Amino acid sequence: MSVQKITQCSHYELWQAWKERGNVDAKKQLIELYLPIVDFVSNRMAAGLPRSVSKDDLASNGVMGLIDAIEKFDHSRGLQFETYASWRVRGAILDGLRSGDWVPRSVREKAKKIEEAYQHLEQKYLRTVTEEEVSDYLNISGQDFHTMLQDVSVMSLCSLEDPIREEDSEMRISLLVDEKAKNPEFKVNEHYLHQCLVEGIDKLTEKERTVVSLFYYEDLSLSEIAEVMSLSPSRISQLHSKAIMRLRSVLDKHKTMLLES
Known part of the structure; x- marks a missing residue:
């Protein structure tokens, strides 16, 4: 993956601020930090879709998946967030495609x-x-x-x-x-x-x-x-x-x- 690795140690304080104290600014910073995951997944998925499918729509759904991942992720368990977020982003994009009934x-x-x-x-x-x-x-x-x-x-x-x-x-x-x-x-x-x-x-x-x-x-x-x-x-x-x-x-x-x- 061409997304720069974001270690849990370097941003652990942000996770603490968001998860333990509900700091909304920390959540916004986490979203910005992990946005490259959305770009990577949406661009990869767009390669196999018709031109009629908007990349902006894919990215928009992907951002919703990223936000959902950040809200649900348990930072205290020592798991890799990038892996978890990638599948959440991918799932959100697929949900958006299915709901749009884009396949004739x-x-x-x-x-x-x-x-x-x-x-x-x-x-x-x-x-x-x-x-x-x-x-x-x-x-x-x-x-x-x-x-x-x-x-x-x-x-x-x-x-x-x-x-x-x-x-x-x-x-x-x-x-x-x-x-x-x-x-x-x-x-x-x-x-x-x-x-x-x-x-x-x-x-x-x-x-x-x-x-x-x-x-x-x-x-x-x-x-x-x-x-x-x-x-x-x-x-x-x-x-x-x-x-x-x-x-x-x-x-x-x-x-x-x-x-x-």
Whole structure:
């Protein structure tokens, strides 16, 4: 992350002033100090969204997430605020996108068809299926399948960040924020979620795994990944979309198991 690290020691007095004495000026200073987190997250998320989505709107929602993080963060536990705040900011931006219904119904329907195709074919053959097999199942040409992937790429940002439960605004990834959490149910869920993701990632093609790794673990943009892999940005976007659709299918099965248990 290109955000300058802000240590808890250097600003501990601000946290004390805000949390222990309710000093509003200290809260304002904390917001200003951590604003680079909003810039980093909103700019990164904007890279995968249509041009019609305003960056200012993303940043505005992100600031609300940052304020929420500052209000809820427990500075006395010794946890890293930047990590906690990043997910709060990201969640607030996603909530804003969802409430705005920025994805057309036709795009959602295409994404659902692709997810169902991968789920059906991989359950049938018990292996990773090819693009040709998926396009044949959907009764479309390979070029039309690539076009569908390009159309649904704008949804890939949200697919791994769905709520733990439909009525809950907390994301699945939030389970990983507090490593000292003692709740056994959370620990069990975290374990099985990790296993499901490992299983899903293992089924991806080599190129799909590379894209996922570079995007989510190395913090590269899609255009930067395109340069690394010597592929066009549109092809990288397609690979990213395919990977997310398949991982989402795995997570949906995990979610169904949780609801039935």
